[in-house]
Amino acid sequence: MVFLELRIKNVQKPRFREKILGYxxxxxxxxxxxxxxxxxxxxxxxxELFTVVDKYNDxxxxxxxxxxxxxxxxxxxxxxxxxxxxxxxxxxxxxxxxPWNTVLSLVSYVEGKTLSSxxxxxxxxxKDNKFARGxxxxxxxxxxxxxxxxxxxxxxxxxxxxx
Numbered sequence: 001m002v003f004l005e006l007r008i009k010n011v012q013k014p015r016f017r018e019k020i021l022g023y024x025x026x027x028x029x030x031x032x033x034x035x036x037x038x039x040x041x042x043x044x045x046x047x048e049l050f051t052v053v054d055k056y057n058d059x060x061x062x063x064x065x066x067x068x069x070x071x072x073x074x075x076x077x078x079x080x081x082x083x084x085x086x087x088x089x090x091x092x093x094x095x096x097x098x099p100w101n102t103v104l105s106l107v108s109y110v111e112g113k114t115l116s117s118x119x120x121x122x123x124x125x126x127k128d129n130k131f132a133r134g135x136x137x138x139x140x141x142x143x144x145x146x147x148x149x150x151x152x153x154x155x156x157x158x159x160x161x162x163x
Contacts, residue, residue, distance in 0.1 A: 001155040002085055004078040006031060006051055010162045012107055014070030020050060020106070021066050021124065021131040024059050025151060026158030032059050033076075033158045034067075035151070039133035045141075046134065047086075047095040049079055051105040052112075059112070062152060064120035067112030076103040082156070089150040090142065117144060 004026060026033035032054045040046045051074060052059065052067050059065045083095045115123060121144060124135040139147070 001157055002078060002082045003157045004033065004049075004076060004082060004159070006033070006074050006076050006103070006105075006158070006160045007163055008051075008072070008074030008105060008107075008160065012072035014072060014108055016071050017068065017109075018071050018104065018106065019066070019068040019129065019131075020052075020104075021120075021129075021135055022050060022064070023151065024061055024063050024065060025154075026156040027054075027061055028158045028160045030055050031158075031160045032061075033156065034065065036131055037134040037138050038130040039137060043137055044134070045094060045138040047083070047093060048097075049076060049082070049103050051076070051103060053105070053107050053110055055110075059114055062148075064115040064117065065112055066115060066123065067106055067110060069106030069110035069112075070108045072105050072107040073102050074105045075101050077101055079103075082154070085154045086150065089153070090147075092141075117148070120144075 022034035022036040079097045124132045
């Protein structure tokens, strides 16, 4: 089991607005922890964790989501251990963890939808943003069903401390 702890301020000034395609891997009250994949260079795929405030429980655990919201930042402890667990199953996985353990967090005016595996595959085929291109590049190297089974094997304990 991997222990992840988010430390986030209760009042934040939104920095910008972002639309993310991701996979929800953990939850604690109204906070959801997601895994996103983006294209850093043409043909590239880099994984990173993000959080989203889900007041109405619209995004269930272990589901694909397309969410958009105002971005704030939080500190997520334990990211390296989580990616090390994934790395045991997917050796060539590239990921990014900030030196300060900072993660992007969609904190206000969050809207989005849950996508089935098939609809997510269709959505990323459009390749209209860096997240769609990153997931598309990743799923050309690894089967989508294999990815889902690997992520389900990794148990996550996600807690949030509001400071």
